[in-house]
Amino acid sequence: MAELPQNVKGMNDILPPEVAKWQFVEEKARQILDAFAYRELRTPILEYTPLFQRTVGETTEVVEKQMYTFPDRDGSSVSMRPEGTASAVRAYIARSQWNREPVTRWYYLGPMFRHERAQRGRLRQFHQIGAEVFGIPGPSVDAEMIAMLVALLLDLGLAAVDLEVAVNSLGDPDERATYREALRAYFSAHADKLDDFSRRRLESNPLRILDSKDPRVQALAASAPILLDTLGERSRQHLAAVRGHLADLGVASQVDPRLVRGLDYYTGTTFEIKAKVGGLGAQNTLAGGGRYDRLVSSLGGPEIPAIGFALGVERVLLAMSQPAESFESGLTLYVAVLGEKARAFALPLAHRLRLGGIRTEIEHREIGLKAQLKRADALRTRLALMIGDNELAAGKFVLRDLVKREQSEVRADEIEPRIRQAMD
RNA sequence: GUGGGCGUAGCUCAAUGGUAGAGCAUCGGACUGUGGCUCCGAGGGCUGGGGGUUCGAAACCCCUCGCCCACCCCA
Secondary structure, three states, X not given: OOOOOOOOOOOOOOOHHHHHHHHHHXXXXXXXXXXXXXXXOOOOOEEEHHXXXXXXXXOOHHHHHHOOEEEOOOOOEEEEXXXXXXXXXXXXXXXXXXXXXXXXXXXXXXXXXXXXXXXXXXXXXXXXXXXEEEOOOOHHHHHHHHXXXXXXHHHOOOOHHXXXXXXXXXXXXXXXXXXXXXXXXXXXXOHHHOOHHHHHXXXXXXXXXXXXXXXXXXXXXXXXXXXXXXXXXXXXXXXXXXXXXXXXOOOOOXXXXXXXXXXXXXXXXXXXXXXXXXXXXXXXXXXXXXXXXXHHHHOOOOOOOEEEEEXXXXXXXXXXXXXXXXXXXXXXXXXXXXXXXXXXXXXHHHHHHHHOOOOEEEOOOOXXXXXHHHHHHHOOOOEEEEEOHHHHHHOEEEEXXXXXOEXXXXXXXXXXXXHHHHHO
């Protein structure tokens, strides 16, 4: 066993029954994103490391300890993308996209990589469906995006009562800086009650102390200064407007003042959608996102506001109660073959049917008819066409409906129309 | 990075120191060319790997590899 090849830890194969469920999710996502006027963007999985350092943030957990970073053959440092927004913004700037259209809506879908300890709902290669909107500053697009996410999750079969929509505002960079100092002052005064983790965060990222699960720190955080209180009128109105629009769209939201996203580029609105269903384990955040109004300019582009989200595909899959098998459809036709002469006749016949779009399996092995029909059952096939010496001699073939348990004899030229008839 | 749990047939799991088993799945037969049910049968295991204790280890001890769960982090 030990010498068998193994897959890299936290990176899994996804096999056929499960893949059908993936395809269902991807298809629904594409449908709804398409309906909301998004277009697909595809970017490389590898980027130069500084891109992530400058966007996600030098001091964030993701960049500090979780990236797959290695030297390229020319010595430059490259990293496997830990998230999708950085690449989208890079592409946006590289193409001067703002000169092509005033508003850009992009979505992407694919694998992301973070070197974390794997657990339920958290893998080292995981998959996100994400979207970005560039060029709209107003709160209505924030609400639109959140409502779209909720619609997608409902479309996938999740129940509204199981979803929690949390929103918050991080304010503009100035407000955030002011708040950061207020927090630092507050927690510094109570430094003796902080755990080691939080104490280190004092300097680098005091906002993250609010997220601590340490009971003493939580108690402390409960009476810490609240970001919303230090926000200016503009930010507060923006958040209120987002919630108002959400209500208009039929989405109930809660303000979570401690919703501090772990990526540095966020400004203003942040949001998170959690699912309260079994099967998810401790990682119950299905999607998260927010505004990053300063990111485009900080990477050398013009001042373009933007907002985005990412949805964790694996987590959505876990939250969906339907088994993977239920997303797989059976075959239409199984061609049972008895003998080499029959096979020589059946092969081109099956070929034609397949090219005509009829999902067909043909038996290539020398096995009995009984075994072939069992195989047809296992493949959840609708019809079986039986071809043996008798049929060849008579020029008539047995077409059996495996669901109705009825069969009839058909001439060669009747086969395809009869199959199409049965498919309706 | 820290802590805990678990590795026995393809899958889910029994066997607590004394001959490695069951269910499901697979294959075959009953039914020599007609499926899902039933009955009968078969194949399949260096019990993750290595070392130790013992007359004897799947079990006890050590090491190692792997998986899982949680902390943390986040999708």
